[in-house]
Amino acid sequence: MTSFARDARGYACLGGMRLDELLTQAEVATPAYVYDLDGIRKAATALEQAFGTRDHLVAYALKANAAGSIVRTIRACGVGACLVSGAELLVAEGAGIAPTRMVMNGVAKADWELDLAISKGLYGIQAESLEELERIAARARAQKRRARVGLRINPGVEIDSHSHIATGHDAAKFGIPRDQLATAFERVAASSDELGCVGVSVHVGSMLTRPEPYLESATAVCEVIKEAERAGHRLEYLNFGGGFGIQYDDQPIEAPARFVEAAIGLSERMGLSALKLVVEPGRSMVGPHGVLVARVVQHKQGKSRQWLMLDAGMNDLLRPALYGARHRIEPLEHAPGALEWRVVGPICESSDDFGSHAIGEPSEHVVIRDVGAYGFSMASEYNGRALASEVFVDAGKLVHVSKSPGYRAWVERRLRA
Ligand SMILES: Cc1ncc(COP(=O)(O)O)c(C=O)c1O
Numbered sequence: 001m002t003s004f005a006r007d008a009r010g011y012a013c014l015g016g017m018r019l020d021e022l023l024t025q026a027e028v029a030t031p032a033y034v035y036d037l038d039g040i041r042k043a044a045t046a047l048e049q050a051f052g053t054r055d056h057l058v059a060y061a062l063k064a065n066a067a068g069s070i071v072r073t074i075r076a077c078g079v080g081a082c083l084v085s086g087a088e089l090l091v092a093e094g095a096g097i098a099p100t101r102m103v104m105n106g107v108a109k110a111d112w113e114l115d116l117a118i119s120k121g122l123y124g125i126q127a128e129s130l131e132e133l134e135r136i137a138a139r140a141r142a143q144k145r146r147a148r149v150g151l152r153i154n155p156g157v158e159i160d161s162h163s164h165i166a167t168g169h170d171a172a173k174f175g176i177p178r179d180q181l182a183t184a185f186e187r188v189a190a191s192s193d194e195l196g197c198v199g200v201s202v203h204v205g206s207m208l209t210r211p212e213p214y215l216e217s218a219t220a221v222c223e224v225i226k227e228a229e230r231a232g233h234r235l236e237y238l239n240f241g242g243g244f245g246i247q248y249d250d251q252p253i254e255a256p257a258r259f260v261e262a263a264i265g266l267s268e269r270m271g272l273s274a275l276k277l278v279v280e281p282g283r284s285m286v287g288p289h290g291v292l293v294a295r296v297v298q299h300k301q302g303k304s305r306q307w308l309m310l311d312a313g314m315n316d317l318l319r320p321a322l323y324g325a326r327h328r329i330e331p332l333e334h335a336p337g338a339l340e341w342r343v344v345g346p347i348c349e350s351s352d353d354f355g356s357h358a359i360g361e362p363s364e365h366v367v368i369r370d371v372g373a374y375g376f377s378m379a380s381e382y383n384g385r386a387l388a389s390e391v392f393v394d395a396g397k398l399v400h401v402s403k404s405p406g407y408r409a410w411v412e413r414r415l416r417a
Pocket of ligand 1: 280284
């Protein structure tokens, strides 16, 4: 369910508020991200409810969007955190999530990040290689603590997704190959003062549109756990990762709850219903509940194209340039018409291109839809452009504004460098 809609007069709205009025009230200039916390709350609650009575941990992947207002909203729904850095751990903790409800991934966690994760007592530090297991053991030994590790497996599964967001195939840098897992379990068992293996996890990639590929990699997790149990290892959780897709266009997509139902069914069929079931969604919780509002700086009549040039570019929203992703772009002040425009940003790169969109008569502003996930979190200051402002609405009210630091902050930092 998206938070985006139009009112009776055709104005673009988010969370029931007109976006033009909201930006005036928030006193921010474009480009500006706007998020609907109520939509995020509903998505988190629906996912929690999908588990019913099953022992579980929904670990929100902060990489999708680590804004404090969002993480606090999600935490209040009983959700934990999935981290990929020490900084994300500190944000999650600062937002009130207990470390015992956090799991951490990352192929090359730095020593300080391992030290932090071990000292905080994370629910699972998910090792992505035998080499990393050795490092975790050494850091735990130095702290005289026992690290709770999970083994992130590489299931060798190909998914139908952009190659940059597929992580579970043999050539990917992620996870421990299956033929090294027996060694990994033995390694952990041999140093029980330092390491306790508590779970097995997987994440095959993002933007899954249906549960089948999810179940394929989840089956690999279940098989690994069964084998480990037969070898005498006792585990606490199985973690099937994130990856639930969202509707970026008009194509229907399976709801996250369907993935959860399928995951519960699989774990029961595999005789693993006594273990905690962990999932790591990011995009599905926040993606549909954020938009990026941009100003049309100018039009340009090219030889073969009509360009619409925005004040938001690939530095604000990288997904189109990075993954060839397509986000719907619509006028802010009126409903879209038939006239097509090639929509681009101001950055000095040809890939700063959001694609062709039926905008109709050009408006003063446009709305780039479904950017709540992997939008601001991937933003940069490339070309000396300031990070965008962020505006948060909840239940039809403006509740928080995080203003852009402005370009002068960039100028000062570069001069000091
Ligand atoms: C290990 C891991 N878990 C969870 C996620 C979240 O995935 P998504 O946002 O597609 O749900 C990611 C994202 O790439 C990830 O790398």
